[in-house]
Amino acid sequence: MSASRRSGATDELGPEGPEPEREGPAGSDLLAALLDGMDAALCAFDADGVVTHWNREAERVLGWTAEEAVGRSGFAGWAVRSADAEEVEARLMSAMDAPGRQVNEFALLTKDGRRVLVRTQSAAVRGPDGKPAGVYCAFSEVHAQIDLERSIALSEALLEDAGWGVVLVDADLRPAVVNAYAARALGAGRTSVLGRPLGELLTQGVEELESALTHVLAEGAPPAPAELWVTVRTPEGERRRCWRNGFVRLSSPLAEEPVPLGVGWLFQDVTDTRQGEQEASLLRFRAQQLHRAARAAAECENPAEAATVHLDFALAGFADHALIDRVAEGGADTGRVRLVRIAETPSGAPGPSRLDGRAGLPVLYADGHPALQCVERAGSVRAGAGSLKGEAAREWALARQWPRDTVHALCTVLRSRGRTLGAVTFLRTSNRTAFERADAMYAEDVAAHIATALDLAALLPQEG
Numbered sequence: 001m002s003a004s005r006r007s008g009a010t011d012e013l014g015p016e017g018p019e020p021e022r023e024g025p026a027g028s029d030l031l032a033a034l035l036d037g038m039d040a041a042l043c044a045f046d047a048d049g050v051v052t053h054w055n056r057e058a059e060r061v062l063g064w065t066a067e068e069a070v071g072r073s074g075f076a077g078w079a080v081r082s083a084d085a086e087e088v089e090a091r092l093m094s095a096m097d098a099p100g101r102q103v104n105e106f107a108l109l110t111k112d113g114r115r116v117l118v119r120t121q122s123a124a125v126r127g128p129d130g131k132p133a134g135v136y137c138a139f140s141e142v143h144a145q146i147d148l149e150r151s152i153a154l155s156e157a158l159l160e161d162a163g164w165g166v167v168l169v170d171a172d173l174r175p176a177v178v179n180a181y182a183a184r185a186l187g188a189g190r191t192s193v194l195g196r197p198l199g200e201l202l203t204q205g206v207e208e209l210e211s212a213l214t215h216v217l218a219e220g221a222p223p224a225p226a227e228l229w230v231t232v233r234t235p236e237g238e239r240r241r242c243w244r245n246g247f248v249r250l251s252s253p254l255a256e257e258p259v260p261l262g263v264g265w266l267f268q269d270v271t272d273t274r275q276g277e278q279e280a281s282l283l284r285f286r287a288q289q290l291h292r293a294a295r296a297a298a299e300c301e302n303p304a305e306a307a308t309v310h311l312d313f314a315l316a317g318f319a320d321h322a323l324i325d326r327v328a329e330g331g332a333d334t335g336r337v338r339l340v341r342i343a344e345t346p347s348g349a350p351g352p353s354r355l356d357g358r359a360g361l362p363v364l365y366a367d368g369h370p371a372l373q374c375v376e377r378a379g380s381v382r383a384g385a386g387s388l389k390g391e392a393a394r395e396w397a398l399a400r401q402w403p404r405d406t407v408h409a410l411c412t413v414l415r416s417r418g419r420t421l422g423a424v425t426f427l428r429t430s431n432r433t434a435f436e437r438a439d440a441m442y443a444e445d446v447a448a449h450i451a452t453a454l455d456l457a458a459l460l461p462q463e464g
Contacts, residue, residue: 205230
């Protein structure tokens, strides 16, 4: 129930017209019904700050009935804390002298003593003479509005300023919204990736990513972030990246039953960190291998066998095959270098390296062979089959006197006491990547140990 004050104005139909019989509620009751039917909490004050109207939504929000509210002077002592009453009343009644609507936020008290943060819109009520006669005030709880505004602000911040990628993926696993970070990571513009299948953006890792998104749509977010290695297709070429990913399932808040809207996919590029960790781990492993090889080689009676021990330890996680060639006697001092095979790993079967028994015959290396080049330059030389595939790649390997499955090679010179002794060649098959600069540095460390063993073997008297 609400209260209102009715003016004494009457309607006239003409000098001879009878006054019609009135039907329906009186004017004050009609106004009360209109106010009570509105979704917003409404109240009104006269020029002295006395409450004149109080609708049912105001009752619901604050708990005070119309009978308890109408006729009170302001909110002091009942709907607002005493310490705040003067400020609240001043802000509400200031609408009498201000044009348009005034928007304020402050805390009111419910009937049971709880504080409720409300947002008010107040404006002056004009009398028949056009002068301010009071104030009406519409108010509502603002926690829902604030939550909405915070959600919007968070969304805008994530999509504009976040230091990680944010992609909203629809139920068809296609990007619907992409922030600037994600667009850069995907190598495309923010609008150009929208609606495209992920397979058009990634060349590797797309299956794992789509599987994760499908799982989130069906089961919900995983308990912890997941790292995925992907290859991104960009105008500049393919890039191998490591992303740390988090996922959240998006459901419609308007449906009674959860209706999936898609997946919020957040990711951060951690490639540099992971590569640094891998390189550090690889360096530790290789240092351990060199240490183990030195200890095992120290137990060999034949220094030449010690050279093969170093070769075997070096192969672990580094290459698939290896060869040791020494310079034929007088070969380093002539115009043409000739190399003689002295040790190699078995081709096509696992097993330790073995000393070769080719009766000192030179290997038939063609001019420009990587092993010959590394001896002539006294440095490392890398070679690869490049884009050759299948039979062409096998012919490339066989032409260089290497096992037919070789696609990558690294030849490193063997030197001891200022002399060139030969070359060690490490070979990789297609299931490994090409040799890099860090690999050449490791190969040079291994070659130094092998060269020392070979030099010592040459100094010892030969048996038989």
